[in-house]
């Protein structure tokens with residue numbers, strides 16, 4: 259890539275953040291289109307198994323306990339896709355909780371047909387939440403700018419055209435430069451890249467700020483200081499396949515999340531970062547095989563338990579969904595995962 263000219267919107271080159279925002283969320287953006295939504299292009303934990311929604315429902319139950327069983331308990335499915343998680347959680351709640359829950363899906367795409375009438379559908383999180391906000395694979399889709407080190411060792415913004423061609427622009431400056439220094443310092447080696455996570459820190463802080471009491475949880479592909487990928491992780495998915503990151507509106511654009519930076523941003527006590535496998539185990543999702551003796555005493559039960567064990571194994575797998583990061587932020591309550 260050649261360093262140099264700043265590039266203007268007229269020449270078709272823009273910063274990655276602006277280009278991705280339009281490609282994903284513009285009037286004809288990838289995520290605004292009707293149809294199957296995210297599930298038509300990639301598989302999240304929500305799609306992988308109903309065990310996931312059941313575990314989230316269990317966590318909501320713990321938040322409910324921590325709040326002293328309020329008369330109205332909010333559950334906000336942040337970046338809800340087609341409402342799959344909130345639907346699964348509603349179906350998994352015990353009746354005493356289900357009678358008090360106020361389910362809300364926050365999503366930029368339109369409300370899908372056939373959704374449970376109890377679910378409120380909005381394009382911004384509600385204020386004054388008492389309960390839990392749960393964001394599965396949201397932050398990786400919050401657009402960010404990309405920095406790349408030029409031949410002189412200076413990190414510059416990467417500018418991109420709608421066909422995916424890139425060139426280097428201005429040196430990274432201001433709060434973006436401060437963020438890189440603090441969270442993802444780039445050695446002066448040509449070609450090293452980083453995604454500037456500041457918009458995600460801000461998005462997470464705003465989401466946490468909607469809670470009066472309860473817990474906010476973000477689950478995503480993540481990395482932490484000391485283990486940042488040297489060339490970043492910006493990539494794309496379309497129809498089940500990973501593909502080149504081109505901001506043309508035809509594909510998902512995603513980059514792993516510096517979840518430790520998000521965790522620190524709201525500056526609230528009690529934030530916990532842990533791998534999905536540990537979080538799900540704490541919520542009773544276990545991948546072990548059922549005992550063979552069950553096969554003779556209850557053959558149908560054995561088959562069901564075997565299928566569930568396979569799904570649990572997928573959700574907690576090394577090198578797969580189990581490596582996802584969970585960021586759990588209590589607001590005015592204790593550690594809800596420790597119960």
Ligand SMILES: C[S@@+](CC[C@H](N)C(=O)[O-])C[C@H]1O[C@@H](n2cnc3c(N)ncnc32)[C@H](O)[C@@H]1O
Pocket residue numbers: 289290295296302303304305336337338339340342343364365366367381382393394395396399400
């Ligand atoms: C990767 S999908 C995840 C969907 C679902 N949570 C799941 O795990 O299956 C990301 C979703 O986030 C939505 N999204 C992104 N930014 C959003 C925002 N600021 N407010 C509401 N929804 C948003 C997108 O429209 C998209 O449906």
